[in-house]
Amino acid sequence: MLVGVSAVAAVSLGIGVAAGSRITSPEDAAAKTAAPSASQITVPVEKKALSSKVVGRGDASFDGAVNIRVETSGMTTPAIVTGKVPAVGSTITEGKALLEITGRPVIGLAGVLPMYRTLSPGSKGPDVLQLEQTLGRLGLNPGTVDDEYTLSTSAAVERLYEDAGYDPPEPDKGLTQALDGAKKQVDAAKKQLRTAQAQLKAAKDAKAKDTSVQQGAVDDAKANLADAQEARSEAEVKAGTPLPVSEVVYVKTLPRRVDDVKVERGGTVNGVVMSASGASLVVVMKVDAETAQRLKAGMPAALELDGTPIPAKVRRVSKNGNQYDVVVAPNKLTASQLALLRDANVRVTVPLKSTSGKVLAVPVAALSSGSDGGSRVEVLRNGKVELVPVTVGLSADGFAQVTPTGDASLAEGDQVVVGK
Structure with missing residues (x-):
């Protein structure tokens, strides 16, 4: 009996120990399931060319019906x-x-x-x-x-x-008839002048003492000719085409x-x-007022047709109700391109600014402002975070051009913190 009781006690003890090992307090359970301590999320600094642009879609048509x-x-x-x-x-x-x-x-x-x-x-x-x-x-x-x-x-x-x-x-027939009459008057005045001049010459050749009558006739003929010529000029003007x-x-x-x-x-x-309508085909893209302020006539653009960019230019930007119409005209089209573009809806890209070649660039999320109002990035180096002051340049496609200021250093491949 003693042996049996001892055996039952030993088994019960084992069961209790096993059950006790499986029981945890709420505090222990929370400790085991809690999230790990936050760590920095980093991305490498890149060297890339940046270009800001307006991208949209527009309908092709012939300009201005x-x-x-x-x-x-x-x-x-x-x-x-x-x-x-x-x-x-x-x-x-x-x-x-x-x-x-x-x-x-x-x-x-x-x-x-x-x-x-x-x-x-x-x-x-x-x-x-x-x-x-x-x-x-x-x-x-x-x-x-x-x-x-x-x-x-x-x-x-x-x-x-x-x-x-x-x-x-x-011209009107009456005007041409008036011109013909004026021309005849000029011819008659010329004939009269020739006759008067001949009579004056004859009188002088005969050594007449008084030639005032003949001279008067010449003067009158000249005045008549001048009047006739003036009338002819007026008639010519009126009878013009x-x-x-x-x-x-x-x-x-x-x-x-x-x-x-x-x-x-x-x-x-x-x-x-x-x-x-205009003989040239254009694409009209609709934009809001803020975007329209960044665009102006003469800017280079590109139309995408079946994946192939077609060089173009912004022709004009005009208000149309609550929106603005950006009219973009291709520089040159082949016959096949013209046929494909007619009445098509195409992708339009208008570059605004671009960097001269590749520059240091970080995600915009990596930028923060210091107490002095300047921009900076957090760089993770050897497990420690360093604040690097930077000058921010062009921003495009979620990236920003950065240049370290003062003695600070920043290079391609450096890990910048974008979150935790």
Whole structure:
């Protein structure tokens, strides 16, 4: 019995010890499951080129669609389309006919003022100035560029029509008849002067004592000739080549691409004849006001087409409601690129600033401010953290250019603390 009791006691003791070894206090359990002490998270200092840029997407289209209207109110016959009807996709070129009405051309010119009246010698105004500026730009020599339509302007208009392949407009018949009459008056005055001069010479040859009558006749003939020549000059001016209101249309910029044609051969013109957009394809990217302030016309850009960058430039930045439109135009396109870009949505990149080659760079998260307001980074060296003052340069893509200041040192590969 004693042996049995001893054996039971020994077994119970073993069980108690085993169970006791498996029981822990709450404090011991918390100590065993607590997170380890925080340590620094570091990344190496890199040497890389930095470039800040605006990246977005935009829709490709042809720039600036406008409606083209021909003013036919001054025509004496119905405005029937007789030819030169353009095809959609064709290009309107400055100085060339974009349509024919009653056998006469409608010539496209670049300008902001519409053609609202027929211009002829003696006309004055801002529309005359615009015309002469345009003729001068086309190399047609309108003489002095001002707001007065002169014979030099008429001559330049004649050259404009000749270059377009048409006869210049004819002046009113009454004006040409007046010019013919003025020319005949000059011829008659010249004949009168010759007769008077011959009579004066004959009197002098006969040694007449008094030739005052003959001399008076010569003086009168000269005055008559001067008056006749002045009248002829005025008639020539009035009978100069006019520019009919129905034969020119001004479009803000040219060349342009024809998007839609509203008339057909044999039809009557009544208002808009076609719509046209800029001949060059552009991509419009929408940005907010803050981004728009960083962009300006002339900045280089790139369009990404099937992974291939196409060099481009920012053409303009304009407000459109609560956003801004950034219009980007490719520098040059092949026919295949033009076909792929038309109506496509493409990636647009506009570089803003870049470093000259590779520079020391750290993540922006590694930067902190000291008590003096200067920037610094924490560098882990030999298990210890050192504060290294730095000057911060360009920031881009989450990195910042840094340069150690004073005697501090910082090199590629150094571990900077970005968190714990």
